[in-house]
Every structure is written in C-alpha cells, then in structure tokens.
Amino acid sequence: xxxxxxxxxxxxxxSINLVVGGIVAWxxxxxxxxxxxxxxxxxxxxxxxxxxxxxxxxxxxxxxxSPAMPWYAGTAAIIGLYAGFISKIGGFKKWYLIGxxxxxxGIIAAIISAPxxxxxxxxxxxxxxxxxxxxxxxxxxxxxxxxLLSGLSSDxxxxxxxxxxxxxxxxxxxxxxxxxxxxxxxx
Amino acid sequence: xxxxxxxxxxxxxxxxxxxxxHPLTKLEIIFLFIFLTLFIKEKHFLFISPLIFLILFLWLxxxxxxxxxxxxxxxxxxxxxxxxxxxxxFYKEGQIFHIGFIxxxxxxxxxxxxxxxxILILFIGFLFIGNAISSQxxxxxxxxxxxNPFLGYIILSVFQFKPIIERKIHKIKEAQLSRxxxxxxxxxxxxxxxxxxxxxxxxxxxxxxxxxxxxxxxxGFFFKGRKTSIYKLSDSKRQKLIRKFLFLFxxxxxxxxxxxxxxxx
Numbered sequence: 001x002x003x004x005x006x007x008x009x010x011x012x013x014x015s016i017n018l019v020v021g022g023i024v025a026w027x028x029x030x031x032x033x034x035x036x037x038x039x040x041x042x043x044x045x046x047x048x049x050x051x052x053x054x055x056x057x058x059x060x061x062x063x064x065x066s067p068a069m070p071w072y073a074g075t076a077a078i079i080g081l082y083a084g085f086i087s088k089i090g091g092f093k094k095w096y097l098i099g100x101x102x103x104x105x106g107i108i109a110a111i112i113s114a115p116x117x118x119x120x121x122x123x124x125x126x127x128x129x130x131x132x133x134x135x136x137x138x139x140x141x142x143x144x145x146x147x148l149l150s151g152l153s154s155d156x157x158x159x160x161x162x163x164x165x166x167x168x169x170x171x172x173x174x175x176x177x178x179x180x181x182x183x184x185x186x187x
Numbered sequence: 188x189x190x191x192x193x194x195x196x197x198x199x200x201x202x203x204x205x206x207x208x209h210p211l212t213k214l215e216i217i218f219l220f221i222f223l224t225l226f227i228k229e230k231h232f233l234f235i236s237p238l239i240f241l242i243l244f245l246w247l248x249x250x251x252x253x254x255x256x257x258x259x260x261x262x263x264x265x266x267x268x269x270x271x272x273x274x275x276x277f278y279k280e281g282q283i284f285h286i287g288f289i290x291x292x293x294x295x296x297x298x299x300x301x302x303x304x305x306i307l308i309l310f311i312g313f314l315f316i317g318n319a320i321s322s323q324x325x326x327x328x329x330x331x332x333x334x335n336p337f338l339g340y341i342i343l344s345v346f347q348f349k350p351i352i353e354r355k356i357h358k359i360k361e362a363q364l365s366r367x368x369x370x371x372x373x374x375x376x377x378x379x380x381x382x383x384x385x386x387x388x389x390x391x392x393x394x395x396x397x398x399x400x401x402x403x404x405x406x407g408f409f410f411k412g413r414k415t416s417i418y419k420l421s422d423s424k425r426q427k428l429i430r431k432f433l434f435l436f437x438x439x440x441x442x443x444x445x446x447x448x449x450x451x452x
Contacts, residue, residue, distance in 0.1 A: 004409075007337045008399040011344030012392040015352045016385075018345075023356060023384050027370060027377045040389065052341075060345050063317050120225065122302050124273050134273070161378070168382060169389050177393040 005180055006045035010053050013037035017057040018064055031158045034061075038076060039083040039166040043092055044181040047084025054080035071120050075112045079105055079159070083166075087186045092167060102163030103156040110151030117151075118144045129154045205250035205315065209426045210324040213315070215433040220312030222437060224305045226444040233297075236304050243311060252315065259314055267303055267310075322346045323418050331420065336408060344399075352388060359387050 017037035042050020054076030061069035132150035178184045247253040281293035329339035370380045
C-alpha cells in the first residue's frame with residue numbers, strides 16, 4: 001500500500017486540530033485556527049486526505065469539544081479539499097498566493113457554514129462570533145444575512161492566519177520527512 | 188486476618204445496560220437523536236416534545252444513564268440557558284414586557300424553548316455516544332462489516348493520540364516558557380508565541396508518522412483476507428428486534444421529513 005504514510009498522518013493531524021483550540025484559548029487569541037491540521041494534511045498528503053481529515057476532525061470533535069462540530073463536517077471537508085487542490089496548482093509557492101487562498105477559503109467556509117448555523121442552531125453556535133450575529137441582526141438584516149455577515153467578517157481572517165501558520169510550519173519541517181509526502185513537490 | 192473471603196474491593200464487574208447494546212443498535216439510537224432534532228417541524232415538535240421527553244426519561248432511567256445525564260447537565264446548563272436568552276434577541280414579534288433595554292418577545296421565547304429542547308435531545312445523544320460506544324466496538328464492527336480497515340485505524344488512533352498530544356503540549360509549554368517565550372502582551376506577541384508551541388507538535392507528528400507506517404507495514408495492516416479478533420460482539424434476538432423497530436421508525440421520520448419538505452405536512 002503506497003498511501004500508508006498519508007493514512008498514518010491523518011489521525012495525528014486530527015488530534016492536532018482538536019487540541020490546538022486549547023493553545024489558542026491559552027494565548028487568548030481571537031481566532032480558532034482549528035483547521036491547521038486539515039490544511040497541512042491537504043497540502044502534504046493531497047486533497048482527499050485533507051477532506052477526510054476535516055470530516056473526521058469535526059465528527060470526532062463532536063465527542064470532545066462541542067456537539068455542534070459534526071454539523072460543520074462538510075465545511076471542514078471543503079477546507080481540506082481546497083488546500084490540497086490549490087497547493088497542487090502552485091498556490092503554496094508564493095506568500096501572496098497563500099494569503100489570498102486563505103481569505104478565499106474563509107469566504108467559502110462562511111458561505112457554507114451560514115445556512116447550517118441559521119437553520120440547525122437558529123443563528124447561535126456558541127462560538128465567539130455570536131455577538132457579531134446579534135450586532136448584524138440589530139442593523140436590520142435577517143438571520144441568514146446576519147450569520148453570513150458575521151462569518152464573512154471573522155472566517156477570512158481566521159483562515160488567512162491558518163494558511164500563514166500552516167505554510168511557516170511546513171517550511172520549517174525537516175526536508176527528509178516532508179519529501180516522503182506527495183505534496184512536497186508542490187511547495 | 189485472611190480468612191475472610193469477602194474482602195472489601197473497589198472492583199465491580201457490573202456493566203451498565205447502555206453499554207450492553209450491539210454497536211449497530213447504538214448507531215441507530217444516535218441517528219434517532221439526530222433525526223428527532225433536525226427533521227421535526229417546530230410546530231409539531233412543541234406538540235410532541237412532552238412524549239419525547241417522557242420516553243427519554245424512562246430510557247435514561249432504564250439504561251442507568253440518568254445519573255450521567257444529571258452530572259453533565261450541571262456543567263452544561265449555564266450554556267443552554269445563555270443560548271436560550273440569546274435567542275430572545277432574534278425574533279422581535281409580540282412583545283410580552285420590557286424593563287429598560289431588556290425586551291421579551293413571545294416569538295423569541297417560543298423559539299428559545301424549542302431550541303433548548305432540541306439541544307437537550309442532541310445533548311443526550313452525544314452523552315450516549317461518549318459513554319456507550321467504545322473504540323474496540325467500532326473497530327470490530329468495521330472489520331466484521333468488511334469496511335476499509337484504515338477507517339477503523341483513523342478513529343482508534345485519534346482516541347490514542349489525543350491524550351498523548353495533550354501531554355506533549357504541556358511539555359512544550361513548560362519547555363518554551365523556561366526558554367523565555369513571551370505569552371503575555373499585545374496580540375502580536377501572543378500570535379508569535381503560537382508557532383513555537385505548535386511547530387514542535389507537527390515535527391514530532393512526522394517522526395511518529397514514519398514509525399507508525401513501518402509498524403503497520405510489519406503488522407500486515409493491509410493484508411487482504413479474513414482477520415481474527417480477540418474481541419467478539421454480542422448480539423441477541425431482542426437486539427435484532429429493537430434494531431428493526433428503530434430502523435422502521437427512522438424510515439418514518441425520513442418520510443415525514445420528505446413530506447414536510449414538499450409541503451404535504
């Protein structure tokens with residue numbers, strides 16, 4: 001089986017996704033950064049492995065972190081897929097492309113997540129952006145618009161930093177190990 | 188001194204009833220929780236919720252999960268209340284009363300109650316997943332069901348890795364702080380501290396990946412053929428009957444969802 005290294009990397013990336021929230025909270029950063037493992041796995045192992053990491057992170061995160069997480073498994077899958085595909089076409093070769101793709105990922109994530117937050121959770125996901133939803137609702141927007149706007153004002157920043165941190169981490173990784181992954185040639 | 192055969196011991200071989208279900212029965216119960224929260228229309232939900240909660244209460248009591256539920260509720264109740272209050276801000280129809288800037292609307296209140304009840308059902312569902320399903324069962328089910336073995340490996344490994352990585356983070360924190368890592372100050376200082384804390388995790392993860400890959404190859408993980416397992420799943424006629432009944436009920440809920448979606452209910 002050729003893909004054994006990618007398969008063994010997935011559970012580690014999932015575990016990192018799940019515990020990185022603790023570090024972010026400890027540093028009191030106004031970000032989530034909980035898809036950093038998904039992005040790194042997507043870039044190194046490929047889009048499908050990235051998508052699988054995203055889905056499994058959110059499904060298993062439902063047991064450890066929040067019951068709301070499994071509903072966003074689709075969003076996480078798209079984040080992993082996008083990171084994998086974009087690195088394949090050279091999106092991780094220049095710093096400005098990384099920033100741009102981070103922002104695009106954030107916009108896509110906000111668009112996919114908004115209907116879930118609205119129709120499943122009634123606009124409240126118990127995340128830090130709930131205050132933004134209330135703010136946009138108070139400006140006269142309907143619930144879906146308020147949730148979408150709150151997502152668009154927070155997700156692109158979060159994913160921008162996720163991509164930047166992911167890129168720095170990959171660049172600092174020992175070449176001997178990185179070369180064993182198929183995505184090493186795309187960096 | 189040793190002639191008493193009934194010495195006090197902390198060991199108990201009592202297995203709670205909720206753990207004795209077949210994993211497929213457990214999965215169907217989880218789907219039932221998800222369908223109940225997602226599929227039932229709000230106006231219908233409010234009407235049948237007393238019946239749902241009566242059945243849930245009896246089930247929790249029968250399966251010896253009630254104490255677990257009450258214990259978990261002690262922690263989660265403030266969040267649920269917060270969620271309920273926040274909902275009141277969204278639906279501004281039919282004002283009941285207002286004190287200063289605080290307004291209570293009838294639509295908001297109704298929406299809050301429905302959301303509270305739905306999350307409570309989902310909460311019981313996740314409590315059941317967390318306590319009743321063991322990783323051994325999942326792996327055994329995946330192997331017996333001829334699924335791809337690496338799916339079982341991923342699920343099991345996360346359960347193993349998570350505590351290991353948490354311990355590693357603790358060590359990294361201690362090490363980096365002793366080396367003079369600044370974690371207090373403005374947002375840039377705190378953001379800069381993120382990388383020295385997370386990067387070592389990924390580097391050690393890569394080394395771990397290599398070791399795991401070698402050991403999986405040696406253990407014949409991708410061996411094509413029937414594998415034996417020391418762990419056996421127990422099943423019974425009663426369990427099979429419960430599964431059939433649950434499956435039928437899930438189908439009815441699915442049909443109901445389709446009908447409501449098409450505007451027939």
